[in-house]
Each structure stands twice: as C-alpha cells, then as structure tokens.
Amino acid sequence: MDKLYKHIETAVIHEGYDPKQYMGSLAAPIFQTSTFVFDHAEQGERRFSGEEEGYIYSRLGNPTVKILEDRIAMLERGEAGLAFGSGMAAVSAVLLALTKANDHIICSQGLYGCTFGLLRLMEEKYNITHDFSELRTEEQVEAIIRPETVCIYVETPINPTMKIVDLAMVVKVAKKYGIAVVVDNTFSSPYLQQPLVLDCDVVLHSATKYICGHGDVVAGLVVGSKEFINKVARTTQKDIGGIISPFDAWLLLRGLKTLPVRMDRHSENAEKLFDKLKKHPSVAQVFYPGDQDHPDYEIMKKQMRQGGGIISFEIKGTKKDAQKLLNALKLIKIAVSLGDAETLIQHPATMTHSSVPSKKREEMGITDQLIRLSVGLENWKDLWEDLNQALDSL
Numbered sequence: 001m002d003k004l005y006k007h008i009e010t011a012v013i014h015e016g017y018d019p020k021q022y023m024g025s026l027a028a029p030i031f032q033t034s035t036f037v038f039d040h041a042e043q044g045e046r047r048f049s050g051e052e053e054g055y056i057y058s059r060l061g062n063p064t065v066k067i068l069e070d071r072i073a074m075l076e077r078g079e080a081g082l083a084f085g086s087g088m089a090a091v092s093a094v095l096l097a098l099t100k101a102n103d104h105i106i107c108s109q110g111l112y113g114c115t116f117g118l119l120r121l122m123e124e125k126y127n128i129t130h131d132f133s134e135l136r137t138e139e140q141v142e143a144i145i146r147p148e149t150v151c152i153y154v155e156t157p158i159n160p161t162m163k164i165v166d167l168a169m170v171v172k173v174a175k176k177y178g179i180a181v182v183v184d185n186t187f188s189s190p191y192l193q194q195p196l197v198l199d200c201d202v203v204l205h206s207a208t209k210y211i212c213g214h215g216d217v218v219a220g221l222v223v224g225s226k227e228f229i230n231k232v233a234r235t236t237q238k239d240i241g242g243i244i245s246p247f248d249a250w251l252l253l254r255g256l257k258t259l260p261v262r263m264d265r266h267s268e269n270a271e272k273l274f275d276k277l278k279k280h281p282s283v284a285q286v287f288y289p290g291d292q293d294h295p296d297y298e299i300m301k302k303q304m305r306q307g308g309g310i311i312s313f314e315i316k317g318t319k320k321d322a323q324k325l326l327n328a329l330k331l332i333k334i335a336v337s338l339g340d341a342e343t344l345i346q347h348p349a350t351m352t353h354s355s356v357p358s359k360k361r362e363e364m365g366i367t368d369q370l371i372r373l374s375v376g377l378e379n380w381k382d383l384w385e386d387l388n389q390a391l392d393s394l
Ligand SMILES: *Cc1c(COP(=O)(O)O)cnc(C)c1O
Pocket: 086, 087, 088, 089, 091, 112, 114, 115, 155, 159, 184, 186, 187, 205, 206, 207, 208, 209, 218, 219, 220, 337
C-alpha cells in the first residue's frame, strides 16, 4: 500500500489517482473516447504485440476506467481489478473464464436470481453442471466435490435470506482440492468484508449497489490475481465485450469516496430498524447478520466489520399481505436493487427471485411472506414511522 496512508477511508478517496498526472485536476478526468491515436504505425504494432504499454481502444482499456480498477483492486486487497457494464457481465466473464465444457461448480444455497439463470444456461449449452450447498461444514463441502469441480461460488450474506457462509472454512477445503473460491461481495462491499484477505481467489461486485451508492449506474467489478485478471481481460471481457463506459466509471469513483461513511450509516440504521421490526406483532421472523441471536453471528463477527444495510423479514400472513404491506408504505420505495441512499423494499418471491422454480425457492428459504429491505441513509425514525404504520395496517 501507498506510504501516505494505511486506512480504507483514505484509500477510497486517493488510491490509483494522482492529480499531478492530469494537469492538477482534483477529480479524475473522464476520457470519453472510443479509440486512441498512435504516433506512427510502428507504435500501433508495438501496442498490439504488448511490447509497449499504452491504450489502443476503449474495450481493451481506458484511463478513467483504469483508475477505478486500480482503486477497487487495492480496496479488496487484490493484485488487479476489472470493471464491467453490469454485475452480471462481471459474473458471466468470471464464470466463463474459469470453466470449460463438462466442468462442475459448487454454489451457496441462495444466489442472485440472474446468476442462477446463468448457471442453468451454462448447463444447457456446455454441460457445466452445478450443485447447491449450505456450505455449513467442511464435511458438507467435501461431500459434493467432484474431480471436475473447478470453483466454489459463494454469496455471503446470502441474498435474500441473510445467512452467512464461513469463508475461511470454505477456503480451507477448496485449497486442499485446488479449487478456486469466488465470492460475490455485493452485499458487504470491501468496507465490511474482504474475502481475498481470507485467501479467496476472486471477488466480484454488482457495483450498481453499495459501490455506486446513489442508484444511478449499473456496473460490475472483479478483483483477483494479476494472472486471472489478465486472462479475463484478454478473453471473456475483450471478446464478449461487457465493458463499462468512462462516465459510469467516473460516477463509481465519485460514489466510492463516501463508501465507508455510507456503510456505517446503512448499518446503524439497519440495527435500529431490525430491533423495532423484531418486536412488531405482525412480524414473524427477522433475518439480519448483526443480530446477536442470528445463528451465524459468530461467523459474521469473524469476517465482517458490521451487519450491513440489508434486512429480510417474514410477516405473519400470506403473499397478499406481503403485497399489502408494500403498498401501504409512503416514504419507502418499492424497488429492486439495494445499497442506495433511498430505502428500498421488495418481495423476492414475485420479484428478484421469481424466475427461480418454486421448489428451489422454498429450499432457499424464500417464502411468500419474505420481504427484503435495503435500509437507506435517511433518519431511521422516519423510516420506522413509515414501516410501523404499514405493518399496523395488516
Ligand atoms: C444486483 C446483483 C447482481 C447483478 O448485478 P447487476 O449490476 O444488476 O448486473 C449480482 N449479485 C448480487 C448479489 C446482486 O445484488
């Protein structure tokens, strides 16, 4: 790390950018260009052969995007980073880079809906099969490893049930078999959790969520070893082409500066609301990793700084009651996505996880009564007033 600073709160603001290299501009410039001009034909030849460093064409690299990639790499404590046009572009580039036909993937029980869709597509097209696992114990992980298993793909906290997977335990087993561990760190951000520090191999994000933080960009990020990132950059990113625009990269650089401040507030607000929700008579169960009674609380403390900003809860009643609750809210917005300044609420069974077959949904713990709340940055008392009146109306 740079000698000037040691802490993530400083790195989110300064890492990867030196105003001296950009005519003193305090904010990173936006290089809104598709291509880069070579001084002469021989330089073009050297750029393409890799003999000379430098930009060629924005799908292969762009200075604004590079600042973002360097910054996220450092924040996740990885060697290199890559930015994408969406979280799913990042997920698909990573999974396609790691696998070949007939390979096998193990994943956490409970995945982002479209990641599940991608796994089914990979199975249909390339016979790349997958198994879900609770990933609770070493024995449980070991039991489903096959000779063709190449990767364990983990979301933790799990969306939307908020269960926690013990990353150090999964890594311990995976290392024994030479299997890569990939973590979708979207729900935590590098401020709350750094999987690479626990020896995981690859971290990825839907940067649309906490990293952006303002609900105005769809983007993805990946961090890993130089070797792996180069491989993705030269294959599944370059040739499939899911790159980020320079302007969106700039918005993420701007959003990142306040990540630690925002995550602290998201977590504080969530703790207050979780406490209130738990006591409301219309609420059957609340799932929040910062809950001391959460079955995974000890694992959470071991690998996360705080519980984060997402709460899921089950209401007493039916799907209709869940929808009634959402409709009764006045301040809190009904929307998928998460990690924004605005508090957002959604019904996973009919929204984010509606494409998951209902039997699978049940196994994942996504009932018709389950509601996911992305706690924003507002004053928590205003949020509770709104939630409370909506719950009272049931
Ligand atoms: C939103 C999300 C994704 C997909 O990201 P997009 O930016 O919407 O493509 C992947 N994983 C998790 C956990 C998410 O919340």
